[in-house]
Amino acid sequence: MLQPVLTAAELNSYICEVYPQIMEQYPGYKVARVDPGRVEIQMVTDERHIRAGGTVSGPTLFSIADMGGYACVLSHVGRQALAVTTNLNINFMRKADPGILCADCTILKLGKRLLVFDCTITANESDEVIAHATGTYAIPPAR
Amino acid sequence: MLQPVLTAAELNSYICEVYPQIMEQYPGYKVARVDPGRVEIQMVTDERHIRAGGTVSGPTLFSIADMGGYACVLSHVGRQALAVTTNLNINFMRKADPGILCADCTILKLGKRLLVFDCTITANESDEVIAHATGTYAIPPAR
């Protein structure tokens, strides 16, 4: 079965090391939880992350889904900074006011070369789904 | 057949009005060309738009695809700032160095309620495809 190899604290520290821009772009970003086959990400959105109409923008929602997949890889495969997204499909379902975004990500398949995940995004402690994504990461071959 | 209702200059001016953050986040952003059923977008990427490994990030590529779809709607439907993405699927195919990104977008369907487009992203004047996206925008009902 799936078993994490890094804790949430180890993940947060590793992500800030390999991707130091993250805290400027996404203040309050953190991996909130790591469980077997599952990772939860949070970030805080403000006026930089909104679009016409005053709601959280598509690129912001894409970003948290993409970072959720990245955290799935790192937490379950190890410190593979160069893992890259090969495909991401996202459905936008409701508008969200700026505040706290939460992405609940599940690993659907962890192969030798690919990890497939899905991700459900909610906001501001409501249960309503803001967006839902499915994506694939390519895992660099072991050296 | 499809016929634009706004020129590239009108589009650029409208987008800056309804989405004033755009030039801070994406310097050099512009609609470069509008043709029947087709729109071309450009932006300049710098160190803010890269990911681990030094190449242009997934969220940046998503953004240009999404803005390309938005420009498809505005150019062919009119000043509909509140059109929203409902689905976007993106495949990442090659790495791109920071520089100039170009998104060539084609309208696949323009219905009363939905516009479907595809988008081929290239970089730095190479023909190689960096990423390819297909997406759907919901068009607000006419008042």
Added chain:
Amino acid sequence: MLQPVLTAAELNSYICEVYPQIMEQYPGYKVARVDPGRVEIQMVTDERHIRAGGTVSGPTLFSIADMGGYACVLSHVGRQALAVTTNLNINFMRKADPGILCADCTILKLGKRLLVFDCTITANESDEVIAHATGTYAIPPAR
């Protein structure tokens, strides 16, 4: 909250009426369960549904996902035979031997014009995910 308007038995009878080919193409097809926001579909696969390599084919897995979305619409909106798929994204994760396919479908959003669902496909009573799909159905306007 989401509430079904048809039972599994009513759904099965309606689907056979509007789509009589279904039992020839997909023997053993049935809606096994309807719950609030959720539908479970089953079908039996045989040598007609396999591809090179002897495993269940992609089109067969697409079909059960698509029929799962259709059952989501019919069960929660009513007898709308002319609802149509507008988008479906599917990831194929493991091979499946012919036998019983099961699709567990969840409604992510039920709007006036669109229903978004996801679908997890398993086979032969194993928990392993064979394929995972996300899709959108357009709901015909009420007359």
Added chain:
Amino acid sequence: MLQPVLTAAELNSYICEVYPQIMEQYPGYKVARVDPGRVEIQMVTDERHIRAGGTVSGPTLFSIADMGGYACVLSHVGRQALAVTTNLNINFMRKADPGILCADCTILKLGKRLLVFDCTITANESDEVIAHATGTYAIPPAR
């Protein structure tokens, strides 16, 4: 640059050998053309391929897109019967009457392990796009 390694005639003969069911399920199926980076597929649809409403069904359109991707792999990589679809995203845009379906497929990326393609489906010699798909095939490692 991309260069085919099999002709259309070689492809048709190979596909019938490894997937003998194809002509029963999809009468008139053939690879009509192979060009560098591009493949064109045709098939004939009849009452077996329609859905409620009398138009060509989603699974039929999925099938021709999927077979188009398969033909992209076989034509440009060689006789790799066990290549498998890992992801396929399809947008359904217009209804099609039964008759001749045509899928025009372009290779977006041919890597060592993955081939990404897109596919535009038209029907009955009209230029209108019925459906558009983007997909990924995994290529078995060379022995």
